[in-house]
Amino acid sequence: MDTFYTDLLCVGAGLAGERVAVAAASEGFSTICLSIVPPRRSHSSAAQGGMQASLGNCCMGEGDCPDVHFADTVKGSDWGCDQECARLFAETAPIAVREMAFWGIPWNRVVAGEGTYYKGGKQYQKIEKKEMEGTITARDFGGTAKWRTCYTSDGTGHTLLFTMDNKVVELGVTVHDRVDAISLIHDGETCMGVVARDLKTGNLRAYLAKATLIATGGYGRTYRETTNAVINDGSGVILALDTGIVPFGNPEAVQFHPTGIVPTNILVTEGCRGDGGTLKDVNGERFMHIYEPGKQELASRDVVSRWMTHHIRIGKGVPSPYGPHLWLDIRHLGAAHIKTKLRDVEEICNEFLDVDPITQMIPVRPAQHYSMGGVRTNKDGAAYGLKGLFAAGEAACWDMHGFNRLGGNSLAETIVAGKIVGEKIAEFLKGYEVNIKTEVVRDAVNKQEARIAALIAGRDGKESVYAVRNAIQDALMEGVGIFRNEADLKKAVDTLQVVYERSKKVGIQSRVIGVNPEVAMALRIQGMCRIALCVAYAALQRTESRGAHAREDYPERNDRDWLKRTLATWKEGDNLPTLNYEKPSKVWELPPGERGYGVAKIIYSEDPEVIGSSKPATN
Amino acid sequence: MGRPLKFSVFRFNPLDPTSVPHMETFHLEETDAMTLYIALNRIREEQDPTLQFDFMCRAGICGSCAMMINGRPDLACHTKTKKLPTDITLLPLPVFKLIGDLSVDTGSWFRAMNEKVESYIHTDKTFDPKAPEERMSNELAEEIYELERCIECGCCVAACGKANINNDFMGATAFNRIARFMLDPRDNRKTDEYFDVLRGDEGIFGCLGLLGCEDVCPKKIPLQDQLGMLRRKMGFASIRHLFGRILPGGEEARK
Ligand SMILES: Cc1cc2nc3c(=O)[nH]c(=O)nc-3n(C[C@H](O)[C@H](O)[C@H](O)COP(=O)(O)OP(=O)(O)OC[C@H]3O[C@@H](n4cnc5c(N)ncnc54)[C@H](O)[C@@H]3O)c2cc1C
Ligand code: SF4
Ligand code: SF4
Ligand code: FES
Numbered sequence: 001m002d003t004f005y006t007d008l009l010c011v012g013a014g015l016a017g018e019r020v021a022v023a024a025a026s027e028g029f030s031t032i033c034l035s036i037v038p039p040r041r042s043h044s045s046a047a048q049g050g051m052q053a054s055l056g057n058c059c060m061g062e063g064d065c066p067d068v069h070f071a072d073t074v075k076g077s078d079w080g081c082d083q084e085c086a087r088l089f090a091e092t093a094p095i096a097v098r099e100m101a102f103w104g105i106p107w108n109r110v111v112a113g114e115g116t117y118y119k120g121g122k123q124y125q126k127i128e129k130k131e132m133e134g135t136i137t138a139r140d141f142g143g144t145a146k147w148r149t150c151y152t153s154d155g156t157g158h159t160l161l162f163t164m165d166n167k168v169v170e171l172g173v174t175v176h177d178r179v180d181a182i183s184l185i186h187d188g189e190t191c192m193g194v195v196a197r198d199l200k201t202g203n204l205r206a207y208l209a210k211a212t213l214i215a216t217g218g219y220g221r222t223y224r225e226t227t228n229a230v231i232n233d234g235s236g237v238i239l240a241l242d243t244g245i246v247p248f249g250n251p252e253a254v255q256f257h258p259t260g261i262v263p264t265n266i267l268v269t270e271g272c273r274g275d276g277g278t279l280k281d282v283n284g285e286r287f288m289h290i291y292e293p294g295k296q297e298l299a300s301r302d303v304v305s306r307w308m309t310h311h312i313r314i315g316k317g318v319p320s321p322y323g324p325h326l327w328l329d330i331r332h333l334g335a336a337h338i339k340t341k342l343r344d345v346e347e348i349c350n351e352f353l354d355v356d357p358i359t360q361m362i363p364v365r366p367a368q369h370y371s372m373g374g375v376r377t378n379k380d381g382a383a384y385g386l387k388g389l390f391a392a393g394e395a396a397c398w399d400m401h402g403f404n405r406l407g408g409n410s411l412a413e414t415i416v417a418g419k420i421v422g423e424k425i426a427e428f429l430k431g432y433e434v435n436i437k438t439e440v441v442r443d444a445v446n447k448q449e450a451r452i453a454a455l456i457a458g459r460d461g462k463e464s465v466y467a468v469r470n471a472i473q474d475a476l477m478e479g480v481g482i483f484r485n486e487a488d489l490k491k492a493v494d495t496l497q498v499v500y501e502r503s504k505k506v507g508i509q510s511r512v513i514g515v516n517p518e519v520a521m522a523l524r525i526q527g528m529c530r531i532a533l534c535v536a537y538a539a540l541q542r543t544e545s546r547g548a549h550a551r552e553d554y555p556e557r558n559d560r561d562w563l564k565r566t567l568a569t570w571k572e573g574d575n576l577p578t579l580n581y582e583k584p585s586k587v588w589e590l591p592p593g594e595r596g597y598g599v600a601k602i603i604y605s606e607d608p609e610v611i612g613s614s615k616p617a618t619n
Numbered sequence: 620m621g622r623p624l625k626f627s628v629f630r631f632n633p634l635d636p637t638s639v640p641h642m643e644t645f646h647l648e649e650t651d652a653m654t655l656y657i658a659l660n661r662i663r664e665e666q667d668p669t670l671q672f673d674f675m676c677r678a679g680i681c682g683s684c685a686m687m688i689n690g691r692p693d694l695a696c697h698t699k700t701k702k703l704p705t706d707i708t709l710l711p712l713p714v715f716k717l718i719g720d721l722s723v724d725t726g727s728w729f730r731a732m733n734e735k736v737e738s739y740i741h742t743d744k745t746f747d748p749k750a751p752e753e754r755m756s757n758e759l760a761e762e763i764y765e766l767e768r769c770i771e772c773g774c775c776v777a778a779c780g781k782a783n784i785n786n787d788f789m790g791a792t793a794f795n796r797i798a799r800f801m802l803d804p805r806d807n808r809k810t811d812e813y814f815d816v817l818r819g820d821e822g823i824f825g826c827l828g829l830l831g832c833e834d835v836c837p838k839k840i841p842l843q844d845q846l847g848m849l850r851r852k853m854g855f856a857s858i859r860h861l862f863g864r865i866l867p868g869g870e871e872a873r874k
Contacts, residue, residue: 040729040770041675043675046678098746102805106767153764158770169739230675348678
C-alpha cells in the first residue's frame with residue numbers, strides 16, 4: 001500500500017480546497033490535494049452567475065460597502081447565520097475578488113456611458129460614470145440591496161477555478177486526482193489523515209498529514225431532482241459523521257433553486273432573472289409581482305421557489321410529461337445580450353432542451369441546489385471535535401449562510417473562507433507536530449479493506465446499490481422538499497430507516513480486477529443514507545420556518561425557541577442521529593428582524609443576549 | 620415506442636491480464652430527450668455495473684465526458700441520441716492514457732500541459748490588498764474570456780492527426796492557452812519567452828494546419844485564429860532571433 005506524508009491534506013480540489021492549499025503552500029508548507037475528478041472538473045466550474053463582493057463600482061452598486069453586504073447576508077440567512085463569520089466574510093470579499101483579478105480573472109468591467117437594463121420585464125436607463133470605466137462591474141442577484149455580483153459572462157465558476165488551479169500549478173501543489181477519500185484516520189482526539197481509494201487502480205492508500213481539510217462540496221445528490229454534479233454526494237460530511245464525534249451542522253438547511261430546467265434539472269443561472277428575465281405561468285402571465293410586489297423575481301431563492309411551488313399547486317403550472325412546470329422568459333433581453341452575457345444559458349437551452357431562448361421560453365421548476373449545512377467548524381475553519389481537522393466551502397457549516405444562501409455568496413465563500421481558513425491552518429501548522437500512531441493507521445486501513453472485501457463477497461447481502469440510492473433520493477424528494485410538514489417528515493424518517501437497513505446489505509454484482517465503479521458507490525451508500533436521515537430528522541424536530549426550511553404546520557419563524565443551530569452526530573450502531581443545539585452566534589451586530597421579503601410572522605426571542613430583541617429591527 | 624438503439628462499446632481493463640480489447644453490444648430503447656449520459660448510466664445501472672466512463676456536470680460545462688462518438692470526439696452528455704443513427708459506436712479518446720473502457724486520464728495530460736506552458740500570470744508585482752484593482756477595458760476582458768472558455772475536454776487533441784502520431788505534440792488547446800496569456804496585459808512574458816515554449820516540432824511549427832481541432836471543439840473556440848496568430852508572431856520572432864545572431868553585435872558576430 002502506498003503511503004503519503006504531507007503538512008496539509010486537502011480532501012477536495014474545488015475552489016475552497018484549492019484556495020486553502022494556495023494559502024498553505026504560499027507559506028512554504030507541503031500540500032496535497034485529493035480529488036475524485038481532475039481539479040478543473042470540480043463542481044465549482046459549473047457556477048455561472050457570479051461572486052458577491054461590495055466593490056460598489058458600477059452605478060447600480062454605488063454606495064455599496066461591506067456593511068450593506070453584511071446586512072443582506074444576515075437577512076438572507078433569516079438570522080440563522082453566525083454574524084462574526086458574516087462580518088469577516090463581507091469585509092474580505094472585495095480583497096478576494098481583487099486578488100483573483102490580480103491572478104488573472106477576466107472579470108467583466110464597467111463600460112462608461114448610457115445603457116439599458118431590465119427589471120420585471122420593463123426596460124430602464126442607466127449611466128455608468130466615466131471615472132469608473134474599466135473597474136470590475138457587477139450584476140443584480142436575488143436578495144441584495146445593490147448590484148454586487150461580480151462575473152465573467154456566465155462562466156464565473158469556470159474562470160475562477162481555472163485561475164485558482166493555475167495558481168496551484170505555479171506553486172507546485174501536488175494534486176492526486178481520481179482519488180477518493182473513504183475514511184478519516186483519527187484516535188478520537190486528533191485527525192491524522194485519510195484512507196483513500198485510488199480510482200485508477202482500485203488500491204487503497206494512506207495519506208498522513210498534520211492538518212486535514214474537508215472541502216468536498218455539497219450533498220445535493222441525496223435528492224433526486226438536483227442541479228448538482230453527479231459526484232456531489234456529501235462524501236466529506238460522511239467522513240465527519242463516521243467519526244461519531246464531528247458534528248454535521250444544520251443538515252435540514254437545504255436550498256432549492258427556482259430555475260432548474262425540466263426534465264434534466266440542469267441549472268440556468270440566477271443571472272437570467274438578475275439581468276431582467278421574468279417567470280411566467282401557463283397563461284403566459286407573470287405572477288411574482290402578486291406575491292412579492294417589492295423584490296418580485298428577485299426575492300431570495302427560498303422565497304421565489306416557494307411561490308413557484310404554490311403557483312403550480314393552485315393549477316397555474318404548464319402541464320408536461322414530467323409534471324407541471326413554469327416558464328422563464330429572457331426573450332426581451334435580446335440576442336446580443338443572450339449571446340454574450342448568457343451564452344452558457346443559450347448553449348444549455350439549445351443542446352439539452354431544443355429550445356432557443358432568444359425566441360422561446362424556458363421550462364423551469366425549482367430543484368435542490370445548495371447545502372447550507374455541513375461539517376461544523378468555528379470561525380477559523382477548525383472542525384468541532386477533532387484536532388487537526390478543518391473544513392471549508394460548501395462542505396462546511398462555517399456558518400455564514402444560515403438557513404438560506406444568497407446567490408453569488410457561495411463562490412465568494414469558497415474563496416474568502418478558503419483564504420481565511422488557509423491562513424489559520426498555516427498558523428496552526430507552525431511548530432505543530434503530530435504523533436502518527438501506526439496502530440491507528442493500521443486499524444483504519446484494515447477496516448476499509450474488510451468493508452471492501454465484504455462488499456465484493458456479497459457477505460452482507462445482495463441489495464443493489466443503485467436501487468438503494470434511488471430509494472434515498474425519492475424519500476428526501478417526497479418528504480423533505482420545499483414545503484415540509486410533520487406527517488411527511490415522519491414518513492420520510494420511517495422510510496429512510498428501512499432504507500438504512502437495506503443499505504447495510506448492499507452487495508456488488510460484479511467482480512473485476514482494479515477499478516470497479518460499483519464499489520465506489522457502494523462504499524458511500526450507508527453514509528448517504530445517514531446524511532438523508534440527518535436532513536429528515538433535523539427537519540422534523542425544527543418546528544418553525546426559517547429561510548429554506550419552511551414548515552406548513554409551523555409557518556412562523558420562532559426566534560424564541562429556534563434561534564439555534566442543529567448539531568447532528570451519529571453514534572455507532574444507532575439508526576438515527578443524535579441532535580444537539582447551539583446558539584447561531586454570540587455576536588448580534590444585527591438583531592433579529594424582518595427580511596423585507598417573503599413576509600412571515602416572527603415570534604421574537606426573549607433572550608437578553610440577543611441584543612435589541614425587545615425592539616425588533618425593521619427595514 | 621422509441622427506436623431500438625444498439626450500442627457498440629469499447630471494453631478493456633488494462634489492469635486485468637486476462638482482459639483483451641473488444642467491442643461489446645448493449646441494447647436500449649430510446650426515450651424522450653435521451654442523451655448519451657442517460658443511456659450510459661442506464662446501461663451501467665441495469666446491464667453491466669463494471670462499465671467505466673466519466674461524467675461530472677452532465678451539462679456540457681466540465682469537460683469530463685468526451686469520447687469518440689461514431690468516430691468523432693464530442694461530449695457524451697450533450698449528445699442526444701436522436702441526432703445519431705440507431706447504431707452507436709463508442710470508443711475512448713485516443714492520445715490520452717486509457718484507464719478502462721471509455722475512461723481516459725485527461726487529468727495528468729492537462730496538468731503536464733499547464734506546467735509546460737506555465738499557464739499562469741507572470742508578473743514582478745505583488746498583490747496589494749488595499750489598492751483598487753488595475754483597470755482593463757471590458758472589451759479586452761471579453762476577448763480573454765473568449766479564449767479562457769476551454770474546458771480541457773481533450774476533443775481537439777483526440778482529433779489532431781499530429782497529436783495522434785507524436786505523443787509530445789502540444790495540441791491546439793495548449794496554443795490557445797498561450798494565446799490567452801499573450802493577450803493579457805497582466806502577463807509580463809516577452810514574445811521570446813512564449814517562443815521558447817512553442818518552438819520545435821512539438822510546438823506551433825509541428826502543426827499540420829488541417830484544423831481537425833477547431834471543427835470538433837464543443838465550446839467553439841476559434842482555434843484557427845489562434846494558430847494563425849501564433850504562427851505569424853512566432854514567424855516574426857524566429858526571424859528576429861536569426862537576425863539577432865547574424866547582425867552586427869549579434870551572437871554570430873561575437874564569435
Ligand atoms: C449549477 C450550479 C451553479 C452555481 N452557480 C453559482 C453562482 O453563480 N454563484 C455562487 O456563488 N455559487 C454558485 N453555485 C454554488 C457553488 O458553485 C458551489 O457551492 C461551490 O463551487 C462549491 O465549491 P467547493 O470548493 O466547496 O466544492 P466543489 O467545487 O464541489 O469541489 C469539491 C471537490 O471535492 C472533491 N471530492 C469530493 N468528494 C471527495 C472524496 N471523497 N475524496 C476526494 N475528493 C473528493 C471533488 O473531486 C472536488 O474536487 C452554483 C452551484 C451549482 C450547482
Ligand atoms: S491544425 Fe494543428 S493542432 Fe489543429 S488538428 Fe491540425 S495539427 Fe492538430
Ligand atoms: S480547445 Fe475546445 S476541444 Fe480543445 S480541450 Fe479546449 S474545449 Fe476541448
Ligand atoms: S459531464 Fe461535464 S461536460 Fe459532459
